[in-house]
Amino acid sequence: MPPPRQAPAARAAEAAPPPVVARPPARASDEQVQRQYERARAIALGLPIPVHARLPRDGASAEERKPAGPPPPWAYSGPGGPQAWARLRPEYQLCGSGQRQSPIHIEASAALQGPNEALGFDYRPSTGTVVHDGRTIRVEVQGENLLQVRGSSWRLESFDFQHPAEEVVDHKGFAMGVHLVHRNAQGQTAIVAVLLQPGAENPFIERVWTYIPLDAGDMVRMPLAWIDLSTLLPADQRYYQFFGSLTQPPCTEGVLWMVLKQPVTLSAAQLRLFAQLFPANARPVQALNGRIVRDAQ
Structure with a gap:
């Protein structure tokens, strides 16, 4: 005899899963707590x-x-070298994107030939402070040392040394360079570059070397009237002229450059002393980007 037929409600109740009973949360083990x-x-x-x-x-x-540490300080080699200057700080961007950067390779045959506006140097015996900043020797000058050019008067503020010289002329490099940094009343910058080659001892260089500081960050004051910048300049003061930039970060552009054609000499011993401190502290030459270089004859 067949089993009695169940009502639909009874069959649904029979098929439904048993109700879920909430379980108390598992207790963390001593190891998990630790x-x-x-x-x-x-x-x-x-x-x-x-x-x-x-x-x-x-x-x-x-x-x-x-967070990552600060970027390396700018330098002439290694992670902070010239190839990285533009990335080290936002204010250094011109070092990579600027179109009028210095130094440059000067080719006399491509320069604009013209008459010579004589550079009006009025340099007098002065004193100064010799600074070893870890990258070069810089002399901060005290005194009224003036340059007259392009209808403006420019006051000498400082000068520093590069080894080798940053300037290249007709594919020729030079043993060292000196940059004489001037500013006028409008805050514009003009730099006169003096090139140095091995030869006779240079009395001006000898006076500066006498007061070279012993360590980076150190500075030494010179005696009164110890240096006369006019004794550094060559007899022939014809020059190349162009607009460029500072050759160190932040690579500010709009700098008036005058590179004296005639090198002056320094002795092998004087060169060796500086090279021991700074084996290479020169920025590589930068693209000309269509700039005019005037050959002031």
């Missing part, structure tokens, strides 16, 4: 989270998650 404690303590103290206490979202250790 890991949570160690993780929280490390975060609070700024310490690396122990590997066994990390969560998947932690990823790298606290040490690895620290």
Whole structure:
């Protein structure tokens, strides 16, 4: 005899799954509690989270998650060398994007030939402070040393040395260079570059070398009237003239450059002393980018 037929409601009730009974949350094991404690303590103290206490979202250790340190200071080699200057600081961007950068390679055959506006040097015996800034020797000049050119009066503020010279003329380099940095009343900059080659001892260089500081960051004051910049200049003061930039960060453009054609000499011993301190502190030549170089004859 067939079983009695069940009502639909009874069949649905029979097929329904049993009700879910909520279970109390699982108690963390002593090991899990210890890991949570160690993780929280490390975060609070700024310490690396122990590997066994990390969560998947932690990823790298606290040490690895620290922000990157400051960029390396600008230099003439290594990570902070000329190829990286533009990336070191936002204010150095012109070092990479500028169109009138210095130094340049001067080719006499391509220069604009013309009459010579004589450079009006009025240099007098002065004193100054010799600074070793870790990249070069710079002399901050005190005194009224003036340059008259292009209808303006420019006051000498400082001069510094490069080894080798940053300027290249007709594919020829020079052993050292001196940049005489001037500014006028409008805050514009004019730099006279003096080229140096090995030869006879240079009395002006000898006076500066006498007061070279012993270490980077050190500075030494010269006696009164110790230096006379006019004794550094060559007898022939014809020059090349162009607009460029500072040759160190921030590579500011709009600088009036005058590169004296005739080199002056310094002795092998004088050159060797500087080279021991600064084996290479010159920026490579930069693209001309269609600039006019005037050959002031």
